[in-house]
Amino acid sequence: METLSHYRICPLCEACCGLEVRTQGDKVIGIRGAGQDVFSHGYICPKGFSLKDLHEDPDRLRTPLIKRDGAFVEASWDEAFAEIERRLVAIREQHGPDALALVLGNPSAHKVGLLAYVPRLIKALGTRNFFSASTLDQMPKQLGAGLMFGHWLSIAVPDIERCDYLLMLGANPMVSNGSLWTVPDYRGKAKAMRERGGRIVVVDPRRTETAAQADEHLAIRPGGDVYLLLGLVHTLFDEGLAKPGRLAEWTNGIEALREAVLPFTPERMVAGCGIDAATQRRLARELADAPRGCVYGRLGTCTQRFGTLNSLLIDALNVLTGKLDAPGGAMFPKAAAFAANTAGAPGSGRGVRTGRHASRVSGAPEVFGELPITLLAEEIETAGAGQVKALIAIAANPVLSTPNGARLSRALEGLDFMVSLDIYLNETSRHADVILPGLSPLEDLHYDVAFPQLSHRNHARFSGPVFAPPAGQPQEWETLLRLAALFDPEAAAMPGPEALIDQALRHGPYGLTLDQVKASDGGIDLGPLQPRIPELLRTPSGRIELAPPQLLAELAHVNEALLTPQPDGMLLIGRRDVRSGNSWMHNLPVLAKGPERCTLLMNPTDAERLGLADGAIARLKAGAAELLAPVALTTDLMSGVVSLPHGWGHDLPGSRLSRAAERPGVNMNALLDDRLRDPLSGNAVLSGVLVEILPSH
Numbered sequence: 001m002e003t004l005s006h007y008r009i010c011p012l013c014e015a016c017c018g019l020e021v022r023t024q025g026d027k028v029i030g031i032r033g034a035g036q037d038v039f040s041h042g043y044i045c046p047k048g049f050s051l052k053d054l055h056e057d058p059d060r061l062r063t064p065l066i067k068r069d070g071a072f073v074e075a076s077w078d079e080a081f082a083e084i085e086r087r088l089v090a091i092r093e094q095h096g097p098d099a100l101a102l103v104l105g106n107p108s109a110h111k112v113g114l115l116a117y118v119p120r121l122i123k124a125l126g127t128r129n130f131f132s133a134s135t136l137d138q139m140p141k142q143l144g145a146g147l148m149f150g151h152w153l154s155i156a157v158p159d160i161e162r163c164d165y166l167l168m169l170g171a172n173p174m175v176s177n178g179s180l181w182t183v184p185d186y187r188g189k190a191k192a193m194r195e196r197g198g199r200i201v202v203v204d205p206r207r208t209e210t211a212a213q214a215d216e217h218l219a220i221r222p223g224g225d226v227y228l229l230l231g232l233v234h235t236l237f238d239e240g241l242a243k244p245g246r247l248a249e250w251t252n253g254i255e256a257l258r259e260a261v262l263p264f265t266p267e268r269m270v271a272g273c274g275i276d277a278a279t280q281r282r283l284a285r286e287l288a289d290a291p292r293g294c295v296y297g298r299l300g301t302c303t304q305r306f307g308t309l310n311s312l313l314i315d316a317l318n319v320l321t322g323k324l325d326a327p328g329g330a331m332f333p334k335a336a337a338f339a340a341n342t343a344g345a346p347g348s349g350r351g352v353r354t355g356r357h358a359s360r361v362s363g364a365p366e367v368f369g370e371l372p373i374t375l376l377a378e379e380i381e382t383a384g385a386g387q388v389k390a391l392i393a394i395a396a397n398p399v400l401s402t403p404n405g406a407r408l409s410r411a412l413e414g415l416d417f418m419v420s421l422d423i424y425l426n427e428t429s430r431h432a433d434v435i436l437p438g439l440s441p442l443e444d445l446h447y448d449v450a451f452p453q454l455s456h457r458n459h460a461r462f463s464g465p466v467f468a469p470p471a472g473q474p475q476e477w478e479t480l481l482r483l484a485a486l487f488d489p490e491a492a493a494m495p496g497p498e499a500l501i502d503q504a505l506r507h508g509p510y511g512l513t514l515d516q517v518k519a520s521d522g523g524i525d526l527g528p529l530q531p532r533i534p535e536l537l538r539t540p541s542g543r544i545e546l547a548p549p550q551l552l553a554e555l556a557h558v559n560e561a562l563l564t565p566q567p568d569g570m571l572l573i574g575r576r577d578v579r580s581g582n583s584w585m586h587n588l589p590v591l592a593k594g595p596e597r598c599t600l601l602m603n604p605t606d607a608e609r610l611g612l613a614d615g616a617i618a619r620l621k622a623g624a625a626e627l628l629a630p631v632a633l634t635t636d637l638m639s640g641v642v643s644l645p646h647g648w649g650h651d652l653p654g655s656r657l658s659r660a661a662e663r664p665g666v667n668m669n670a671l672l673d674d675r676l677r678d679p680l681s682g683n684a685v686l687s688g689v690l691v692e693i694l695p696s697h
Helices: 051-056 077-095 106-110 118-125 139-149 186-195 225-238 245-250 254-260 266-273 277-289 307-320 373-381 405-413 476-485 489-493 497-506 514-519 549-562 583-587 604-610 658-662
Strands: 003-009 018-024 027-033 065-068 071-074 100-104 130-132 165-169 199-203 216-218 293-297 354-358 365-367 390-394 417-421 434-436 457-460 524-528 570-573 600-602 617-622 625-633 641-643 689-695
Touching: 027 051, 065 077, 077 100, 077 390, 077 417, 077 434, 100 118, 100 373, 118 390, 118 476, 118 489, 130 373, 139 307, 139 365, 165 225, 165 277, 186 199, 199 277, 225 254, 225 266, 225 277, 225 307, 225 549, 254 549, 266 277, 266 549, 277 293, 293 307, 307 549, 373 405, 417 476, 476 489, 497 514, 583 658, 600 604, 600 617, 604 625, 604 689
Parallel strands: 100 130, 100 390, 165 199, 165 293, 199 216, 390 417, 417 434, 570 641, 600 625
Antiparallel strands: 003 018, 018 027, 065 071, 065 434, 354 365, 457 524, 570 689, 600 641, 617 625, 617 689
């Protein structure tokens, strides 16, 4: 049988690597990195290899399911939509559009057939109850970018291939290959940076895989990033190191920020961050003195009470040292398509607004069209006008991925109706009345909408399906439009993805066509990042807003926190593993094999004090919640801190994830308080949570 080779872009993490998929007939016989890919140059991580397992997974849904008398039965697509129309339309007619809610999971960000069509579904539903995984990991960064630069996705990323100095907080790109920074083969790029004399400093409570390969690792108290960042900003002003260079002409608020940070001396910040004042001042000097460098902060800086303030201060450090929008510093990508900050008149705009509406129960403000996902349960539970009666979940598993998933699980049981668009019967979709499966990634085309706006180098790439979809199986964009057409018949007229991509490319900054991108072998390289200020700015002033009112107001809360005694006890943080980026990846054999990964990392000093040994079972308690986890001792974790990974807990009845159920692990999020969030962005607090730890016996 003939062996064929297919170019494919991996949809499983933010690195978006190019792959070569080799097939014989309808079988995958091998996957490797695509050497001709202009962006990833042949790099591949274990997730790329797992596409074969995902495509062949017997647990992957291939036909719609309808719940009858409490059990799922297979159904035709017409039967599934008849059930949806009968029940969902009636709920909207009886209770109004806000009785319907929609929750979007992060796999959607990798699929143009979802990401480009969900807005049309939301518009057709007419609901204000939209939730997504963005308020679990990235909304502080998006809000910070919007306040400072005028658009939610004007996010500056390290120009690592020309960088001399990189200060990283709460990020582990050795595992993630970037987060809100699309950078395949970070390991290789970091090695090249150090070989040319560059310096990498990692700030993290754990000596992560990234920290282990850096020049310096500084352990920080979980949740203490805001204090370190304020100490650095204070030092820049205090020692005359604030030199924004050409950015001064395009920046408002430098003097306002100088006045605002006067009380936050490094000496005063030590108690909050655990990093001594001399080291804080040294870091500020190193950043200021570096010819080409920047600060980069990610997940760990966002999943805190001061997540938005952290994001604003990181960008402020880059502005004040002249490292923003400069080669080798933090720069803004220019995507070939779908980037709003390349559309319209350059240099100014409407900026961003929040709070155009608020959540019904807690009054949390809307941010970027979304409400905090941790409020979904209360919106379902609380009776009254606008109570959520029905839910559409798209590639989402919030029962595992959000704090207090047990509460959300109970709330989902109380819905009048639920639809899931998912490839698995998982911990969330088991609550649905109808499940509509998507295609295998190898049966779908691929063009990244979001990640070229975050890439370390500009490019345009497209890959077609490796296999034809099964007969009668709609593509996901067709499913979304069919749902939308139940409420707005005109939605069905929206064109397919290839037409959208071609239009976006033609109107993009490079004037490309989809045919040109398709004809390229491995994509089109559009060159290194280039300075974009003032063209990129979409603030009403046409300037960088270094001290927006939200930043100044938050400093008062930082002062209050400094005056509050630090509680005694152990602080819990999460962690990532290159083999388990999301909960559903635990069902793929190539990723699931190997040692137990859902372990409680603990410093040996703490273990001895608590009477725990390596391999012992520890009981973790937070409020009324508790769980058991095996202990793994390591000196990589600072004393007073323990770490559990995210996305585990596959022991809930009713799911069909057979491989994951063999080693279910425990759900860290079960210990987290769904009431704790960054009030500006609505992002959940997932890090630095106080827990009690006891032996299990």
